[in-house]
Amino acid sequence: xxxxxxxxxxxxxxxxxxxxxAPTTTSFAGEGGGSSTVDIAEREVIRRQQRVSxxxxxxxxxxxxxxxxxxxxxxxxxxxxxxxxxxxxxxxDQRQRVIAKYADASVKLAQQRAEGxxxxxxxxxxxxxxxxxxxxxxxxxxLERLEDPEW
Numbered sequence: 001x002x003x004x005x006x007x008x009x010x011x012x013x014x015x016x017x018x019x020x021x022a023p024t025t026t027s028f029a030g031e032g033g034g035s036s037t038v039d040i041a042e043r044e045v046i047r048r049q050q051r052v053s054x055x056x057x058x059x060x061x062x063x064x065x066x067x068x069x070x071x072x073x074x075x076x077x078x079x080x081x082x083x084x085x086x087x088x089x090x091x092x093d094q095r096q097r098v099i100a101k102y103a104d105a106s107v108k109l110a111q112q113r114a115e116g117x118x119x120x121x122x123x124x125x126x127x128x129x130x131x132x133x134x135x136x137x138x139x140x141x142x143l144e145r146l147e148d149p150e151w
Contacts, residue, residue: 048086052094055084059098062105071109075125078102082132103129107138119146 062077081098085091110125123146129139145151 051084051086052091055081055094055098058084059101062098062101066101066105071105071112074105075102075109078105099133103133103136103139107136107142110139110142114142114146114151122146 058077058081062074062081065071065074065077078098078101082095082102085095085098087095106125106129110122110129113119113122113125123143126139126143126146129136130143133139
C-alpha cells in the first residue's frame with residue numbers, strides 16, 4: 001500500500017479536511033516514543049466521529065420526543081445535537097436538518113408557553129430560534145402575535 005494511503009495518512013487527510021487550519025506537515029516520533037502529529041490527528045478524528053455519533057443519538061431522541069409531543073425534551077435533544085455537530089462544510093447538511101427540527105420544536109413549545117401565559121419564556125424560545133435560523137418565518141410570526149395585546 002502506498003505510504004500516503006495508510007491509516008495515518010487517511011487520518012491526517014481527514015483531519016485536514018475537517019479543519020482548514022490544521023498543519024500540513026507531519027512529524028513522526030522516533031524510537032523514544034512521544035506523540036506525533038499523526039497520532040494527534042488520529043485522536044482528533046476519533047473524537048469528532050464520537051461527537052457525530054452522539055449527535056445522531058441526540059437527534060433520534062429528539063425525533064422520539066417530537067412524536068410524543070414532548071416539545072421541551074425535543075428542544076433539549078436537538079440543542080445538544082447542534083452542540084455536538086462540528087461546524088464545518090462537511091457537516092452542513094446534518095446541521096441544517098437539526099436546526100430545522102430544533103426550530104420546529106421550539107416554535108411548538110413557544111406556542112404552548114404562550115397559551116399558558118408564559119410570554120417571556122415563549123419570546124426567549126423564539127429569539128433562540130432566530131439566533132441560529134435568522135428569518136425563520138414561523139418564529140417571526142409567533143413573535144409578532146405575542147406583541148398583540150388582544151392575545
